[in-house]
Amino acid sequence: MKIFYFAWVREKVGVKEEELTPPIEVKDLNSLIEWLRGRSPEHAAALADTRIVRVAINQDYVAGNHPVGPKDEIAFFPPVTGGAL
Amino acid sequence: MIHIQREDFDVGAELKKLATDNPKIGGITSFVGLVRNRSETEAIQAMTLEHYPGMTEKALEEIEAEAHRRWPLEACLIIHRHGRLEVGDRIVLVATASQHREAAFESCHFLIDWLKTKAPFWKQEETLEGTRWVRSRAQDDAATARWIKEEPSS
Numbered sequence: 046m047k048i049f050y051f052a053w054v055r056e057k058v059g060v061k062e063e064e065l066t067p068p069i070e071v072k073d074l075n076s077l078i079e080w081l082r083g084r085s086p087e088h089a090a091a092l093a094d095t096r097i098v099r100v101a102i103n104q105d106y107v108a109g110n111h112p113v114g115p116k117d118e119i120a121f122f123p124p125v126t127g128g129a130l
Numbered sequence: 131m132i133h134i135q136r137e138d139f140d141v142g143a144e145l146k147k148l149a150t151d152n153p154k155i156g157g158i159t160s161f162v163g164l165v166r167n168r169s170e171t172e173a174i175q176a177m178t179l180e181h182y183p184g185m186t187e188k189a190l191e192e193i194e195a196e197a198h199r200r201w202p203l204e205a206c207l208i209i210h211r212h213g214r215l216e217v218g219d220r221i222v223l224v225a226t227a228s229q230h231r232e233a234a235f236e237s238c239h240f241l242i243d244w245l246k247t248k249a250p251f252w253k254q255e256e257t258l259e260g261t262r263w264v265r266s267r268a269q270d271d272a273a274t275a276r277w278i279k280e281e282p283s284s
Contacts, residue, residue, distance in 0.1 A: 124266035
């Protein structure tokens with residue numbers, strides 16, 4: 046499973062991306078986030094408040110819980126702030 | 131047409147290219163976004179735009195396809211820069227071309243509103259106090275929401 050982090054989520058985790066093999070019990074986003082939080086204090090801090098973190102699975106935004114598999118690309122990031130003001 | 135790039139762009143050259151070889155185009159609306167010298171509270175020196183390569187292209191292509199579904203467009207162009215940009219630098223160009231002006235005006239406005247809330251870009255501002263990630267603003271969501279309620283007039 047490929048995990049990407051962007052903006053302040055990336056800064057808090059300390060890495061831009063990681064290739065991970067979560068245990069088989071990790072079948073959805075909620076369990077993945079719980080598992081990631083246990084990897085390091087940095088992961089725990091970055092993913093502490095999921096209300097301010099957005100998620101994309103295979104480059105599509107998802108809301109709420111969602112199944113995840115070993116071949117998925119998962120990204121965690123803040124709400125987007127592109128374009129002009 | 132979507133371009134995600136570090137380099138600056140030449141607005142005149144891009145608009146000329148957009149209309150080349152399509153005599154049906156009667157008008158082009160363009161929007162150019164620039165780095166402004168102030169945030170809500172303080173002076174900005176520069177900003178860095180981070181994006182999600184791959185997803186950015188995908189998201190912008192979806193937004194462009196949506197504009198084509200809603201309005202009779204002859205051509206459409208979105209150029210979005212990333213990397214470090216200074217005050218006055220161009221960030222984004224949205225240009226829409228159609229036979230009649232309404233479709234070009236409305237779709238250009240639609241695209242820039244949607245792009246702000248859907249495209250995976252994040253801004254980090256540099257101020258005299260240090261760097262800071264820009265928070266998303268509720269009013270951008272409201273600007274996008276207005277396109278959900280409104281039907282295009284064309």
